[in-house]
Amino acid sequence: MNLLSLIRTRWSRRGQLARKHLRGSGIEIGALHSPTPLGRGVTVQYVDRLNGQALADHYPELDHSQFVPVDIVDDAQTLGTIADRSQDFVVASHVLEHCEDPLGALASWLRVLRPGGRVLLAVPNRDQTFDRAREVTDWDHLVRDHEQDPAGSRAGHYLEWSTLVEGKSGETARQQARALEASGYSIHFHVWDWERFQDFLHRAQPYLDRSFAIDALSDRGGEFLAVLRKS
Numbered sequence: 001m002n003l004l005s006l007i008r009t010r011w012s013r014r015g016q017l018a019r020k021h022l023r024g025s026g027i028e029i030g031a032l033h034s035p036t037p038l039g040r041g042v043t044v045q046y047v048d049r050l051n052g053q054a055l056a057d058h059y060p061e062l063d064h065s066q067f068v069p070v071d072i073v074d075d076a077q078t079l080g081t082i083a084d085r086s087q088d089f090v091v092a093s094h095v096l097e098h099c100e101d102p103l104g105a106l107a108s109w110l111r112v113l114r115p116g117g118r119v120l121l122a123v124p125n126r127d128q129t130f131d132r133a134r135e136v137t138d139w140d141h142l143v144r145d146h147e148q149d150p151a152g153s154r155a156g157h158y159l160e161w162s163t164l165v166e167g168k169s170g171e172t173a174r175q176q177a178r179a180l181e182a183s184g185y186s187i188h189f190h191v192w193d194w195e196r197f198q199d200f201l202h203r204a205q206p207y208l209d210r211s212f213a214i215d216a217l218s219d220r221g222g223e224f225l226a227v228l229r230k231s
Contacts, residue, residue, distance in 0.1 A: 013220055014093060014122055018042075021118050021215060021227045024088030029076045030095045032059065033066035036120065044091070045071035047079070058186070077105040082112045089113070093122040094223070097188040100150035100157075103142055106204060110211050110230050118215070119228040126191040128222040133164040137190040139203050150189075154181060161187045194219045201226060 015037035025043040028036055032055075038044060048055060048070045056064035074081045076092070077099050090109040099105040109119050126136055145153060158177035162168045165187075168176050180187065192200065201214060216227040 012037075013225065014120070017216060017225060017227060018091065018120055022089045022091070022120060026087045026089030026091070026117070027072070027079075027082070027112075028091035028093070030092070030098070031068050033062055033064075033068075034093070035068050036091050036093055047072045047074050047076065047082075049073065049075055077101055077108060079108045079112055084111055085114045087112045087114065087117060089118045089120065091120045093120075094124055096121060096123050097190050097192075098186045100154065100189050101145050102190055102200070103146040103204060103207065106228075107208055107211075110208070110228075113230040115230055117230045119212070119226075119230075121224075121226040121228065123192060123197060123224045123226075124188075125219070125222055125224060126193050129191075130165050131188055131191040134160060134191050136193050136196045138196065139199060142190070142200065143207075154189075157189045158187065192224070194224060197224045201228075 018036050019039040022038060022042055025045075027045050027047050029047045031046050032048075035044075035046065046068045050058055051070045051073050055067060055070065072081060076095055090113060092105075092109065096102050096105060106119070113119070124131070126132060126134065141153070155177065158181045159173060161180070162173040162177040166173075166176065198217065201217065205212065205214075211231055212228040213231055214226065215229045216225065218225050
């Protein structure tokens with residue numbers, strides 16, 4: 001299967017989940033050029049941390065002419081401009097790995113949902129991406145980043161990215177890591193394989209006061225899909 005066919009297949013699978021589980025009005029975070037297809041009568045606003053030319057400048061490798069218009073400029077981890085219990089759903093496709101504090105992000109996404117609302121997650125499988133050489137993120141690391149300050153591990157994440165993803169070494173890797181950090185470039189801060197992603201969601205349930213149930217959870221090869229329902 002070529003890359004375009006793979007992308008279309010993933011897009012279709014997310015669309016199937018969305019049409020089955022999502023109703024009403026909600027938001028999609030970081031849709032860029034591949035918004036999740038939704039069912040009839042469902043309305044969505046698109047959220048991103050940048051808008052317009054700033055978004056195109058940040059992702060020069062993508063065709064920005066295909067980007068969806070950004071309706072709400074906000075931090076994906078906090079959604080500070082979005083009111084509590086104001087949304088029927090949140091879609092976050094390939095967003096969680098870009099969050100320095102995934103537990104905090106998940107708590108924010110649940111906060112803005114009405115009771116019974118859904119979070120639709122898609123997360124890349126480390127073993128099927130350029131992250132394959134990296135260590136999977138364990139639960140203790142996620143708790144530390146949430147309860148302390150993710151800034152404490154930020155430099156290490158950028159250096160790991162420069163060495164194990166970009167293939168740099170020595171001072172070249174360190175210089176690139178510092179430059180990426182200074183620019184705030186959105187790397188994959190965290191990575192999961194299937195076992196650890198399941199573990200993350202199941203541990204997050206009691207950690208977040210059982211504020212969600214898992215309605216769907218599947219390994220689709222290149223990515224993991226989950227639907228979480230606010231309790």
